[in-house]
Amino acid sequence: MSSAGPVNLIVNGTEHVFDLPRDTKLIYVLRNDLGLNGPKFGCGLGECGTCTVLIDGVPARSCVVTLKTAEGRTVTTLEGLGTRDALHPVQAAFIDAQAAQCGYCLNGMIMSATALLARNPTPSVSEIREALRYNLCRCGTHVEIVRAVMIAAGVAPEATLAEAAPS
Incomplete structure (x- = not known):
């Protein structure tokens, strides 16, 4: 020590x-x-x-x-990041996209997404996936998590949802 x-x-x-x-x-x-x-x-x-x-x-x-x-x-x-009365945009987007099942990974996903959007306010789906790739999620909400980041970035997720699906 x-x-x-x-x-x-x-x-x-x-x-x-x-x-x-x-x-x-x-x-x-x-x-x-x-x-x-x-x-x-x-x-x-x-x-x-x-x-x-x-x-x-x-x-x-x-x-x-x-x-x-x-x-x-x-x-x-x-x-x-935010408060219950004034959520950070990424926190609000994760709620809007219903991007949680068990929720254990959400801290890492939200913090990584926040850092991504601070340095790149309009990332592509592949950039989002790259930024989040080292955060493990075993529940399978990957598409919803990518959708949440797109919502926080102000990108219409429906337009590129097929691109967000895991390959």
Whole structure:
């Protein structure tokens, strides 16, 4: 274990100071210390995407990111995107497209889609699929998830729905 010491994090716009070992994984701090349950613990290896957060706007797997790595950077979780009264456009689109079954993958899908749309406001279906390909979904709502991202981007999903179907 690395030594404990004050670590400053900005999470969802609020600065926090933690006196924890610097090699503590970010997901534990988010869930256990801050009570943020958007990021889910899935594989613990950074492979499934359920724990995805944005660090300085870039998707990152919080199960493999340490406090030391996140120190001084801006961390955004699902809870930091919008509120119940004012959903982020991507959150609203996932609801409109009914893009959930079990919902476990949604955190990673929404966070990855948000990052994609920030850097590319009008992605093609293939760009959407590429941006989401490392987020595992076992329920099979892939077409609805792509549709949700298209809705958030302001693209008529019906026009290219056939393109969104898994090949």
